Amino acid sequence: MSGAGEAAAAPPLIALENLRKRYGGRGGAPAVEVLRGVSLTIEAGEFVAIVGASGSGKSTLMHLLGCLDRPSDGRYLFAGQDVATLDADALAWLRREAFGFVFQGYHLIATESAQENVEVPAIYAGLPEAERHARSRALLERLGLGDRLDHRPHQLSGGQQQRVSIARALMNGGRVILADEPTGALDSRSGAEVMALLEELADAGHTVIVITHDREVAAAARRVIEIRDGQVVADSGRAGPPAAPAMDGPPRAGAGRGREHQGPSLATELADACRAAWRVMWINRFRTSLTLLGIVIGVASVIVMLAVGLGTRQQVVAQASAFGANLLYMSSVGASSRIPGRSVTLADLQAVAELPQLAEVLPNVTGNKVVRFGEKDLQTYVRGTGAAMPEVQNWPVRLGGFFSAEDDRDLAAVAVLGHKLARDLLPDHPNPVGRRILIENVPFQVIGVMAEKGAAAGDQSYDDLLLMPFATAGVKVFGQREPTYTAMTVREGASVDAAEKAVDAVMFERHGIRDYRIGNAAAAIAAKAKTEDTMTLLLGLIAAVSLLVGGIGVMNVMLMTVRERTREIGIRMATGARRKDILRQFLTEAVLVSVVGGSAGVVIGLAVGGVLIAAGVPVIFSLRAIAGAFLCATATGLVFGFMPARQAAGLDPVVALSSE
Known part of the structure; x- marks a missing residue:
């Protein structure tokens, strides 16, 4: 007896108390009251038809019953709990766990198959994939669509689409089926089949509420409630005891939820979002390709620009280092070399050579002269230097030998040719050693040919020198x-900067003024490297602009996507998606677009770099630059996709469902 007493005391499943709904009333415009104090109760297990003419308020009432909208006044109690006290997540839980919607327009997601449409509520309920597939397949087979699992909505008839909609409503249990004009878009035969299905569900214990203007459809229900001008004008009353006990109420706002009340797992939702996004991208592949173009160009440009910049920098540094990084250079300043007693003299060099920091002091005298061999004259750069020059500047002799200190003391008329000069002056003599040439009509004997050296960045090629x-x-x-x-x-182990200061001290003591200039090769190399770094940064920033433009393209296409898929968003909300589920889904889609574009950009960047390497351009790929460009592309999708995703999450379910 106590059990019977508890059942009698249980609150009705749905209780409406003086429910009102108004629209407008802002900016001085008068409010339009659609529902005017509706009060009724519906027990669990009832089969109810709410009938009324177009504009009577029945669809608005269904939206309120299904927690897609909130009343302006009055109370809506579901299983004894005031729905007004529930937060957005709790309302989503109700739509997901308690209600199943069957719409006149079917409201199936166009890009999803029949089975995938049925599974949408289960995704947001966090049902494991295997169970999800098995249940959706069983429901569709039960409704006669076992051979239509992979068909998309446009491949199904109206009746078949409505049965898919019913299967979706039952996916999470469908304790309360809300059917809005379920036969309105069907022929008479398909309509009869759908009503027969709803009667079977009512017989099985589901609470079925049909919204219709067709009194023949309403007659199939066991209770008919008539609504006119936003008020209940007739109610045939509940027929018989409820066929099933009332379900548990929804979780309270902010209350802890059990495992069955949790939303989808992150992995499940990300997988579903990626699958849906990839399908949308493929369907709109031309537009997607144009969107990806900015990201691809940006990522590829960053990779190639930085690779070329690093390669050029290394080449410049290597060239400069090849001429000696531990060198100091000294010369007279301005006109001092023409003023007696003011130029850098050999006596100065003898004093400098005594410094312990220095290993070699190599005087040089240079100028352009005409060199002649036979009938061939060439203007070239002549350099008088010391016997230690090959060791000082890391420049070996390729053929013959180099002159000695004795040759210098004896004023020997010997010459050593640069690699290119030997080739240009004596093209018919692969080995010019022993040949005699004229320099300003003074005969010299060629005793050697230097190895190929090249030029320090910005300098004349050493291969044109005559030594x-x-x-x-x-x-x-x-x-x-x-x-x-x-x-x-500079002697090995000594500081180049300290050696430069020591030389300056000696010279200043001897001259009294700084009519000389001392250059540091290491500092010059560092300056050239810094210049190259600056150029690389500039190129990288220019390339990053492409990435930014690509990000704006992602935002633009995502805004278009939200606009195009507004109804889909409404469908997902009606089947239990929380606002954060919608936000996460569209954000995932934006990031996926960027990840695909970033991946393509990396591949293209590496391919372009490979072509440049084959063409002899100095290229050095940086793993950090590649990873940075890819992560920047992903971050671009995240940043520029947030606003469209937030806009999608903020849509009103009722407005979204009614969009075209």
């Missing part, structure tokens, strides 16, 4: 005994 002993050049060619400039090698 001779310093004293010989000063007396026989240039008529000057003082050096044009001096190269000094």
Whole structure:
């Protein structure tokens, strides 16, 4: 007896108390009252038809019953709990666990198959994939669509689409079936089949509420409630005891939820969002390709620009280092070399050579001269230098030998040719050693050919040089005994900066003024490297602009996507998606677009880099740059996709469902 008493005391499943709904009333416009104090109760297990003419308020009442909208006044109690006290997540739980919607327009997601449409509520309920597939397949087979599982809505007839809609309503149990004009878009035969299905569900214990204007359809129900001008004008009353006990009420706002009340797992939703996004991208592949173009160009440009910049930097540094990174260079400043007692002299160099920080002091006298062999004349750069030059500047001899200190003392008329000069001056002599040439009509014997050297960045190529002993050049060619400039090698282990300061101290003591200039090769290399770094950064920033433009393209296409898929968003909300589920789904889609574009950009960037390497362009790929470009592309999707995703999550379910 106590059990019977508890059952009698249980609250009705649905209780409406003076429910009102108004629209408008803002900005001075008068409010339109659609529902005017509706009060009724519906017990669990009833089969109810709410009938009324178009504009009577019956569809608005269904939206309120299904928690798609909120009343302006009055109370809606579901299983004894005031729905107004529930937060957005609890309302989503009700739509997911308690209600199943069957719409006149079917409201199936166009890009999903029949089975995938049926599974949507289960995804948001967090049902494991295997169980989801098995249940959806069983429901569709039960409704006679076992051979239509993979068909999309446009491949199904109206009756078949409505049966898919019913299967979706039953996916999570469908304790309360809300059917809005379920036969309105069907022929008479299909309509009769759908009503027969609803009667079977009512017989099985489901609470079925049909919204219709067709009194023949309403006659199939066991209770008919008539609504007119937003008020209940007739109610045939409940026929018989409820066929099933009332379900548990929804979770309270902010209350803890059991496992069955949780939303989808992150992995499940991400997988579903990626699958849905990929399908939409493929269907709109031309538009997607144009959207991806900005991301692809941006990522590929960043990778290629930075790779070329790094390659060029390394090449410049390597070239500069090849001429000696531990070198100091000294020369007279301005007109001082023409003023007696003011130029850098050999006596100065002897004093400097005594510094412990220096290993070699190499005077040089240079100038352009005409060199002749046979009938061939060439203007070239002649350099008188010391015997230690090959060691000082890491420049080996390829053929023959280099002159000695004795040659320098004896004013020997010997010359060593640069690689290119030997080829251009004596093209018919692969080995010119022993040949005699004329320099300003002074005969010199070629004793060697230097190895190919190239040029330090911005300097004349060393391969065009003609080298001779310093004293010989000063007396026989240039008529000057003082050096044009001096190269000094810093001893191993000594600081280049300290050596430069020591040289400056000696020279300042001897001259009293700084009428000389001292250059640091290491500092020059660092300056060139910094210049290249600056250029690389500039190129990278230019490339990053493409990435930014690509991000704006992603945002634009996502805004279009939200607009195009507004009804789909409404369907997902009606089947139990929370606002954060919609936000996460569209954000995932934006990121997926960027990830695909970023991946394509990486591949294209590496391919372009490979072509440049084959063409002889210095290229060095940086794993950090590649990873950075890809992560920036992903972040671009996240940042620029947030606003469209937030807009999607903020849509009103009723407005979204009614969109075209």
